[in-house]
Amino acid sequence: MRKSLFAPGALALAALTLTLAACGSSSTAAGGAASSAATSTAPWPSEITLALIPxxxxxxxxxxxxxxxxxxSQQLGVTVKGVVTKDYQxxxxxxxSGQAQIAIADAGSLAAAQDQCGAVPVLQDVRNGASSYAAEMFTSIGNASKYCTDTPVKATYAANGAQYLYCNGIADGSTNTGVGPKGLDALKKITPxxxxxxxxxxxxxxxxxPVLDLEAAGIKVDSLQQVPVTGNDNLIMAVYNGNAEVGFAYWDARSAIKATEVPDLGDKxxxxxxxxxxxNGGVVVGPDVPKDMSAKITELMGGYDKVDPATLKNIFGQTGWVPADASQIDLARKVTARFAAK
Structure with missing residues (x-):
């Protein structure tokens, strides 16, 4: 998962100037131009920009x-430069606005760019062998009898080889895929x-x-004593330390905590x-990029894991890109719309 984080240094500040200039009425103008998006026979630009998130x-x-x-740049025969934007928006x-032709961003931004100006989500990130992820609901071992219908079992989390506790049929000794939805009826046991x-x-x-699932379970979020936490590792620790009875994070955020720091995490x-x-997030291509150029960009970035897997892993924390799934991007769109007015 990508996060919206602090801009790193002077290069980001320079890019911020670029992106601020793109705000305001620019999206409206770009949206109006989307209907006349470039065709496959349009000439390629001599230089394009790749927008990156801090x-x-x-x-x-x-x-x-x-x-x-x-x-x-080498494969396309044009100059490709990178800039760091202030944030996803x-x-x-x-x-x-046409100031960048490619962006690597979160799923909500892929949907937003498509809706605002007809940009095209072309790829999704692959992490731990998957292009999507579930939110996990967790509690302490002391409260397991309240939320688990079976005895918690240990299963290996393949990404780091650690063993963690799961219940309600989410995992067993041989299978731990993290594919949901599962166990959501347990949310009904959360009391005001x-x-x-x-x-x-x-x-x-x-x-x-989690809020959507709580609402579907008939739980009024405002009736809960909300403990606001920043960072998935801190969400885990809030439950571990007893500051909260239930917590939510990505599957499996326990891996973000070093075993040397919390050796009994897998038991608690x-x-x-x-x-x-x-x-997951991914890659979106601007509406005015010629179609044949967009196809080539998609092909090159989609196969970059075979060319330079170290850059993908070290910089983006992923193992590759796969073609974007329109139904998954639509889910991101719906989630964004649900919380836009909040």
């Missing part, structure tokens, strides 16, 4: 992603006044998907439910 793990994102932009505005740890209101896994926190699958 990354807390990478101080100089433009330089770090230079292997990717250099590869695209700025990346959408940049694509819709229960301390529940929520992530940021813009987080699909930490807030939005139990996942009892999984939400509907939510799409």
């Amino acid at each position: 990354n807390e793990k990478v101080g100089d994102l433009v330089t770090s992603t230079k292997p990717l932009t250099d590869y695209l 700025a990346a959408v505005e940049a694509v819709c 006044g229960t301390k529940v740890a929520f992530g940021n209101t813009t987080s699909p896994a930490g807030y939005q998907l 926190v139990v996942v009892f439910g999984l939400s509907e699958m939510y799409p």
